[in-house]
Amino acid sequence: MKKRAIILSFLLSVLLLFVACGSNDGAQDTTANPENQEYEKLTFDNYGREVNVTAKPQKVLTLGPNCSELFVALGLTDYIIGNSLDNHSRGALPEYEEDYAKIPELNYSSATRDAVLTSGADFIYGIDWEFGGSGLELEELTEFGITTYMNSATTLDEIYEEISHIGKIFQIEDRAQAFIEEQKSRIATVQDQVSEQEPVKVLVYDSGGDGVFTCSGTNFETLLVELAGGKNVFDDITEKQWITVSYEEVLARDPDVIVIHDYDTPSLEEKIKEIKNDPTLSKLDSVKNERFISISLESVLPGNRMAYTVEKLSKGFYPELFN
Template sequence: MFPVILLLMLVILLAGCSSSSQKTSALKENAKTEKEYKEVTIDNYGEKLVISQKPQKVLTLGPNATELFIALGLSDYVIGNSLNNHSRGALPAYKEQYEKIPELTHGSATREAVLTSGADFIYGIDWEFGEAGLDKKELASSGIITYQNSALTLEQIYKEINDLGKIFQIEDKAKAFIADQQSRIAKVKEKLENKKTVNVLVYDSGGEGVFTAGGTNFESLLIEQAGGKNIFSDIKDKQWTTVSFEKVLEKKPDYIVIHDYDAPSAEKKIEEIKNNPALSQLDCVKQEKFVVITLESVLPGDRMAYTVEELAKGFHPDLFR
């Protein structure tokens, strides 16, 4: 009996030693990694960021920002996200991981929620900062580094992805992700080579006019890559603006891209358009040439290729049957 008990005690003791040894080894490995981290200096749209340690607790402000972190294999660093009211849910490949990330705020991130979150790094869409949003200087004084997501071109979003690769020591993965996006977009452009460009109205919401995307909006670029042209691409001083119904009639769009998010639903927006005395006169409305896309899909993030593919299918369905 006693030999058996002694044997069991020995096994438990050895297991404890092994577990302790593994924990010590893991701590040493983490310390080694932090020690080997080389300071990274980033130009974030004219603002100099110096990162001396790899961020450990990240807030992603915007569904596009959250999904990009998942796409790059960085979801374990994310402790909270915001603006899920501007989302219809993650892409299927990222859904499970997305739902595991705690929601900091459903809408825009509040000052109190951010400052008490324990975060040391933020990657967030630009409209979350400034006069009506978060103060980056205050965040910095609280030990939070802010990287602003403000891309207006493919080159700029690719730079953002490369920057994240440097900051989180995943440069090869970032480059591979960019290469995949570039390849998929190139394939769409190849298919569209001899197709006539279609004129597109972006319909975010209605009211006294149409709230739409201007020429410097990232969405205008995606529409262009998909074989279309934003009819208000000549508005260069605003990313988002309200235009009159009369202006829309003058431009005669071939298709209407409708943003789907929160409320009202895309179906309700189509109903609004059809019942509008001015917009209902458009041939594209009579022919129901609507292309519905989720709002996060037209924001700079991980969905560039996906969005170009989806829009191209909507504008040129004969090529993608």
Template sequence: MSKKVFGALLCVTILAVGLVGCSTAASNTSVKESTETKSAEYESLTFDNYGREVVVTEKPKKVLTFGPNSTELFVALGLSDYVIGNSLNNHSRGALPEYKEAYDKIPELTHGSVTKEAVTTSGADFIYGIDWEFGGDRLDVKELEDYGITTYMNKASTLEETYQEILDIGKIFQIESSAEAYVADQKARITAVQEKVSGQKPLNVLVYDSGGDGVFTAGGTNFETLLVEHAGGKNIFDDITEKQWTTVSYEEVLARKPDIIIIHDYDSPSLEQKIKDIKNDPALSQLDCVKNENFIPITLESVLPGDRMAYTVETLAKGLYPELFE
């Protein structure tokens, strides 16, 4: 090979290497700029989460959901791919059919209540969870912040508060339109039920979660009481306002004469066992609604604030006034 040819080839090689280097540098710069632009596009958001300020500075990437109601809401909003773990499936009878496939793909962090270790080692950067998992001897939200985890509690006690939670999630994950459409659909379906049962005299309802020394039931400030009212019923213990859940005596249940009993269905004791216990109880067995088996089974996650508001109001209304929905 002549010196001229060798020199020409060497120059071409050097030029090619230089161009590759420039191309790589340009590519890295482009990725960096793209990342910075994407980060800049996300405006810092501040929310009043039931008296606690929650600040979200970037869209969460790895989410934990505490409670089947919280998990299913993320599925309903099309956000299941963000969820890296859920909990409290022991309080679930499974997702609604339209959400089951996506729900079942979500890993289970813990079957029952979460543990601090499971949460802090999960790699999560955001939690949307039912409020009873926090405070006391459970998780401390301020401590979770030290692990880089932002917490938004599911704590609604009214429909409007639930709607606000959904709209807030929409803002956090930049799906405002989807969240607004979901809320509008829930409102329309609940309104349709209310119009249908508006001419009926409200039936007296006993909420039966479990038995024992008395009946563990929902008080007047319980979210379930609100759902019962929208379905055309009246919680016979709606005058108990100091607690959302409370235990009442069997004698007090007899005195208030419920027309129908809503029975919670979750893992233990089973629904069948609860019905058997009610029928065999010396006091409850005297009720006409027990003799006539006027029972409405409902899964526990369906009476918690989340995605099932309209579904539950529709289900309860059909149980209370079946003749209107034939």
């Protein structure tokens, strides 16, 4: 009897141990890593393309400094495994420098097909000019299991929608909405300050050569210029976002201010020298009076800098108002 009691006690102990282990396993499953929890399929209209996201992306490529810095601003730096187009950047805003420096560089200039396809990425958020012409074909990216969301906004509503979609994809909807509201508030403040001012006539100077390479009326930069109290002197041209116009046409439209893009080459100093030495542009009062405003190229692309750029441009347009 004693032997049987010992055996029964042993079996009971083993049974209780299994029950306890099963209970602990179940507890672990219910508190598992949030990344492994069920993810509701999301479908977005991305400028005429249907984008489906069935799981939270883990390895992201941000193609374009504006796209990279937006992810940093939204607290998504750790998801990025590579970026591109830092040749169009003058560095992150001070508040984002530390996190931006953590991002591995996929390509200094445009992303290449081989670099993207061998990166291990499962998601791309990239400016539209990185696709097609550079060899990144959307269909092929899909075949390689890479979901692509293009950055192609030309209005504030469109970039706010992009930010909202990113919030849903990465389950940070409240953070994304708070960022949008902050941008709206800062821009509204500038508009109140310049509302009674006569719009300043603005030439956007990206580069020279056979003419002035500038932005048209459908370009996102034109919107930022208008929000800051300016008027793009070539806003009546709408066929393409980027255009080349003659020096004579610039002279005829007589801009009050010249906004100059600052990126790697040619340098800002070289561009100003080109403008001053040009026999036609040098006749402009804005050139004689050196009414130049420099701005980094990434600042006029749709991303996280809308309010920053509107604030900076307005101070350049109306120095007497803000000083």
